Amino acid sequence: MQYLHIRRREKMDNRTYLKKIIIDKVNGEDINEVEDITIEEARLNVFLNGEKAISMMCIPIDQKAHAIGFLMSENVISSMDDVEEVNISDDGLRVDIKAAVDEDSLTNLYKEKTLVSGCGGGVTGNIAGQVEVPFNQTRFVVSPDTISTEVKKFYQESELYTLTGCVHKAMIYLEDGTTVTAEDIGRHNAIDKVVGKCKLNNLDTTKSVLFVSGRLSSEMVVKAVMHKVPIVVSRTAPTHLGVTTAHKHGLTLIGFARGKKMNIYTHSGRVIG
Structure with a gap:
């Protein structure tokens, strides 16, 4: 089993998105001035075929x-076969993509602009069901022991959370045991990033x-439905709409995965002991 580090590891001082600050730390009656680490929020501008798509x-x-992950989540780009170029600006705050696009999905993105509950800042244009996705009938299965093991690793190996306590994480566990991870201030962003990493590296999700x-x-x-991922796992709870959406689209939804315990809310046949 391998752990896929697609992003190059750097020393903290070279990571411009980590900022050192001085805070007053209170412990009972003791107050001490200490150095702390915060994480930077930045506005990423995405341009599609020369036109600004979203920030x-x-x-x-x-x-x-x-x-890439976001635009594929929204069905604006159907597959990596449709992508001609992906370039990033020197300051890292602009991504330019040349690709064949689904014009209806792109219009939906601008028209609907639903503020999602993920972290209070995500936007989607296709959450209300405008995009039809076939029922997921994959026969891919996983054992409860594998889920328990990977959940433990998932929370132990969260580098930015350890440093800042201010990020969410997503991880894709592939059929051969390879794992791909991403972290961000937004849960929805973390998913887009981790799936985007897989797509850019031709990995089958x-x-x-x-x-x-x-x-x-x-x-x-x-x-997950849009990327045909068959199983989703969290240590916490689903919403009712999350459960009904998973049931409708053939996705196995697992919550409260802690230690050897978990709740399987939909399509439990993919979890085989």
Whole structure:
């Protein structure tokens, strides 16, 4: 089993999105001035065929993956075969993509602009069901032990959370045991980034498990549906709309995955002991 580090590891001082600050730390009656680390929010501008498509507040890392993952989540881009170029500006705050696009989905993105519940800042144009996705009939299965093991690793190996306590994480577990991870201030951003990494590296997500931090609300489930990910796992709860969306589209939804315990809300046949 391998752990896929697509992003190059850097020393903290070279990561411009990590900022050192001085705070007053209170412990009972003791107050001490100490150094702390915060994480930067930046506005990432995504241009599609020369026109601005969207701006997203995020951590300025994995920007190409973020842009590709988001546009594929929204069905604006159908597959990597439709992408001609992906370029990033020197300051890291603009991604330019040349690609064949689904004009109806692009129009929906601008027209609907639904503020999703993921972190209070995500936008989707296709959450209300404008895009029809076939029922997921994959026979990919996973054992409860694998889920328990990967959940434990998922929370132990969260680098930016350890440093800042201010990020969400997503991880794709592939059929061969490879894992791909991404972190961001937004849960929805983390999913877009991790799926975008897979797409940019020609990795098949149709036989995979998506692990996410935080609750499983409907837009989190929709992103998995759009990428044909068959199983989604969280340590916390789903919403009712998240459950009904997963049931409708053939997605196995697992919540409260802690230790050897988990709740399987939909399509439990993919979890085989």
